[in-house]
Amino acid sequence: MRLPPETYTGVEMRAMLKVIPTRSSTGLRNRALIGLMYRTGLRVSEALDLRPVDVDAAAGMIRVKCGKGGQQRVVGIDEVGLALVAKWVGRREKLGFGDGDFLFCTVRTKRRGGRVAASYVRALLPRIGRKAKILKRVHAHGFRHSFAVGCLRDGIGIGKISQLLGHRDVAMTAKYLDHLHPLEAIEAVKQRKWEEWDDDETKQRGKDRAPTARAELCTEVSESGV
Numbered sequence: 001m002r003l004p005p006e007t008y009t010g011v012e013m014r015a016m017l018k019v020i021p022t023r024s025s026t027g028l029r030n031r032a033l034i035g036l037m038y039r040t041g042l043r044v045s046e047a048l049d050l051r052p053v054d055v056d057a058a059a060g061m062i063r064v065k066c067g068k069g070g071q072q073r074v075v076g077i078d079e080v081g082l083a084l085v086a087k088w089v090g091r092r093e094k095l096g097f098g099d100g101d102f103l104f105c106t107v108r109t110k111r112r113g114g115r116v117a118a119s120y121v122r123a124l125l126p127r128i129g130r131k132a133k134i135l136k137r138v139h140a141h142g143f144r145h146s147f148a149v150g151c152l153r154d155g156i157g158i159g160k161i162s163q164l165l166g167h168r169d170v171a172m173t174a175k176y177l178d179h180l181h182p183l184e185a186i187e188a189v190k191q192r193k194w195e196e197w198d199d200d201e202t203k204q205r206g207k208d209r210a211p212t213a214r215a216e217l218c219t220e221v222s223e224s225g226v
């Protein structure tokens with residue numbers, strides 16, 4: 001049975017990254033890998049195929065040379081994503097890995113400097129999710145889902161999202177996003193009316209929520225120092 005798609009909130013992503021130990025080299029590497037997938041929308045195979053030369057930190061972009069179907073593309077990456085990668089790159093250089101090794105290379109096995117196996121990542125992510133107390137299924141494609149929905153919410157056009165995801169055409173991206181984030185369907189259901197329903201209960205619900213909303217707002221203002 002095919003499970004429904006998951007997307008992760010910023011709070012959930014921070015929780016996952018926080019439980020990954022940064023003292024170990026594998027921890028820094030895994031943290032950078034997860035951050036990169038979340039902030040670029042790369043498939044796990046595309047991320048694992050990267051070499052150091054494929055990341056242009058100055059330009060804020062990554063060249064994907066081994067995309068699905070052999071397609072190549074260029075994607076952007078933000079400062080936070082780059083900072084996570086930079087910490088791993090610094091440790092990577094101290095370990096003696098060069099440009100000829102994979103960016104996210106193995107560090108402890110006989111295949112030192114080789115490509116991390118996708119099966120390793122698939123087994124790792126659920127453990128991280130449990131440790132971070134994430135109730136959703138945690139998997140690599142969930143980061144790609146989260147990237148796509150995040151771009152849509154940030155107002156990035158569907159044509160650009162399609163290009164970033166490496167889809168064949170915009171129609172495929174539209175179907176993809178509608179499956180992940182069906183805004184029109186959600187809004188339609190929210191506007192439905194229940195005939196012959198006692199509206200007093202709805203009004204009472206609004207009254208009960210109002211103090212909570214005000215309290216939350218006061219808390220947010222207080223914490224922000226405004």
